[in-house]
Amino acid sequence: MSVRNVSNRERDPSSYKIRERDTLSKIAKREGTTVDELARLNNLADPNKIRAGATLRLPGQRDGFDAAASTQNNQGLRRQPTQTTGDTFDAGTTAAAGITSPNVSGTQNGYRNIQDLGAFTRGGSNSEAAIVVGTSEGNRRPDGSTTSSYGGHTDPGNAKHNRGSFSYQGGGARSPDHADQIWNRELTNATPAYERAARAAGLDPNNALLASTFFDLHTQSPRAAQNFINREMPKLAQDPRGVTRDSLIDARVNAYRNDQGVLRAAGFDHSETRLRADQTRRETALVSALDARGYRTGNTDQAQPSNVPIPQPRPASERPTSDTVLPDNVPIPRPRPSSERPVTTTGGATPTDMNDTAQVAAATDRAAVQTRTPWISQYDASQVERAGDKACFRAATAMARQAGANVTSVDQRIQVATSEGPNGITVDRAAAERGRNYIDQQLAAGKPVVVGVNHKTGRNVGNADGITDHFVVITGRGTDAQGRTYYTFNDPATRNQSRGADTNANNRFYVDPNSGNLTRAGPRDGYVVGRQFDVTMVRPNA
Template sequence: MTVRNNVSNRDNSNSYRIRERDTLSKIAARNGTTVDALAQLNNIADPNRIRAGTTIQLPSARDGFEGTTANPTQTNVGARQNPGDTFDAGTTAAAGLTSPNASGTNNGYRNIQDLGAFTRGGSNSEAAIVVGTSEGNRRPDGSFTASYGGHTDPGNAAHNRGSFSYQGTGANTPQQADQIWNRELTNATPRYEAAARAAGLDPNNALLASTYFDLHTQSPRAAQNFINREMPRLAQDPRGVTRDSLIDARVNAYRNDQGVLRAAGFNHSESRLRADQTRRETALVTALDARGYRSGTTQADGVPQGQVPVPTPRPVSENPTVAPTPRPASERPTAAPTPRPASERPTTTTNGATPTNLNDTERVAATTDRAAVQTRTPWISQYDASQVERAGDKACFRAATAMARQSGANVTDVTRRIQVATGEGPNGITVDRQAAERGRNYIDQQLAAGKPVVVGVNHKSTANVGNADGITDHFVVITGRGVDQQGRTYYTFNDPATRNQSRGADTNPNNRFYVDENTGGLTRPGPRTGYVVGRQFDVSMIRPNA
């Protein structure tokens, strides 16, 4: 059954009669729309239950799913296209091209380990940020432009909202719009994965997958041509899967079976279409680079200058339970400190301070997978006197609250803490299971809102008299949540107890808490001795945000 034959099933009222073995997803794919749009338009409560012989309505030209959206400040670029005239005969069938010498996807971009996770998290999903950057509604650091809340599409005067410039029904807020479109991309992912594998390409490649998600957001029909016809050609392209080859593929995806360009939103002008596709693909590259998907970069060193959140002023004191103590001369910043030779640098500290290896400069390879929910929290060393009040061995809490503050989270005082640990012994802490569950729920809620959470951890058996509970030895910042390949839930964190960013940042695969099935608490396995960045961490308290 070809798409060309299916087009003839439509009548002049833009309706479709359901056939045997039809599914709503198949109908949506053939007609350049989505399951959500069809279900909402036809009041279908269960998209998995439709009846052959029933006639349903197809979305009109302003359903919000077909077309192109650019930065709303631009003119004549970004007109939404009419699903009825974008292509003369609908979406092409798969080209069936194969090559034993496929170039693959070794293009310098890491793999997205879980494509499903890439489209989860509402407005915090990686897809919302990356595609939103292309749409002009987001920035690579995850922040929002003025158009995110809503703007008028210059092409069809429809109202757009959210990261993906959604124009459909069922969304009263940008956040609801993002949830709808994340679901649409999730539904479209299996077709993309199957087509990529058939073409000899890696569907998890960050640049290839993001290009498909972006093109599907712009024009579902063009995206279908892209996976059916253009991906097999990409596999044979001597340039490989690169920005330039992807731009060509995007443009060609707007051609019909006869090779005629059908891009109504650009008045069928190849020069205008190519300019827009170049802009969008370049924006994707910028976003992926900034978010650490290019091999050899991290999130911190990938964010372009000027897009890192602006730090807010630091208060004089950030921990009301610890009286300020004069800083020794070794901790006071100087105008231009002179590096000491390695033989003179301290390797550990004493008198109860954080045991830190100040000679550690070895770069830790960043993790290859990413958390489904990830805040944009900068890493700060507790030894960085330019950002941390009274920087030094005992400044972990002040460094943690500084990280949180730069992400828009203000940590409340210690009297509002969620106390997870009720005691400690030689083998670790005793956990209040109900408090641990309440704490995890709170962390999940804050991460969903884009805010990190400061937590106290226990990493040694001796009491710590400097903290309110006498149990907490150190503070870190939880920055994200994901599921690993074994199906275990984990929480990423930034650890300030080092001067080595690759070791302290949440890109370090060792900086993850897992849920202890026996206690319900959060733990990072490790030894009880040695430098603090490698020790076992057991979350002892959670410090809520204001």
């Protein structure tokens, strides 16, 4: 193992004080890292502009997250065995294996997809990543509550102060929630490389178990995570076990090997037994957290541990605060087998086929303007308050909120429909144009827009205008092969993500040339997700 002898790192091996005539490339070469990594760790907008006397964070022995030597005691505190000088495992172990596979069946492991990985890592301590990875770290529980170590504790391995879900050790964090916001951004920045590697390997990057494993490993050791995506994910795609807990544990352990296959994990005394025990514990914690939070679909023959009880949510007064306030995290129970479920639809405001599991093929084209808006079912009690037949607006606002848009009150709506009769709605053409212009402006700013729609005959008495029957979220705008402009939308009126998400080619509004309104053609009866939708109101964002 290489031992660096850098004088201005002896006091703090996780930082470097910039000297005269230093450049970022010189520092990167000296420290065994890259310019991109240093720029990312230090949020440098221009890597060519650094100032002598300033301090850089380094991806070195203990940068606060390269915690390859971390284990946990019974209280969930991080502790680290005595380490030698240098990193926790050797540098130079991130060469890609060059193995690719078209096989995507390995990600059919019984865990549903995370519709938007950006939303998964957004929201401070309320983000799903903070809760799931925090469970692995020992600072959170699957219901979102915190352990005693969340607020802050000293790492016995390097005497640094840890705080928050991810055991953040860096500077500038004002609170545990702020520390979580910082590391959520780090995970967001690391996501594109992970997505590219997963697709190149023939794996689905949105699979909840695979993505959570990457986020957790990147939190523990960014270098091991780099090996994981470059070298181990292509092997996972060819593993006959698929992407399961056991295969992921093997991949995590192997991520600590160099390119010659030698285990380099100094924090574990290069002991595979000790390292495997730690990786098994962490992966098992991820499985427990994902199961408890409703990510398990049950469509797998792979046995996975699931003996953690479904926890009850804490009262609102006890939950950690965040700049982004998410709905109550109440886990939903696992779905019953289809043979035990009733075949009838719901009889409430949103007729829904509760047995719909058919995979709808994604559209072959993609909207030119597309926001990062997650799809959420209005029946998902883990993300929607009072989930059910009448929760479409709450689900729609939850989707918008996770994409950074806060929907204003109904008094500020753009009312497109003025009345409803036997032949449908009457449209105010000027209001329809104003609504489209507003939607275009918001999409250009990266924000989705919640809209009300009419999909059935008969006056609706439950909404402010007496016309709106349902709410969906407009997520993007594109042009089809015929040159027509369309608007994609997420529809919460189903439990089937492939049908409700904006990837479904049927979830598109087109401009009616007669009225100027946005409409989706379809019948006036049957399940809501297939009906004709005519936009009735546009709900502006704050």
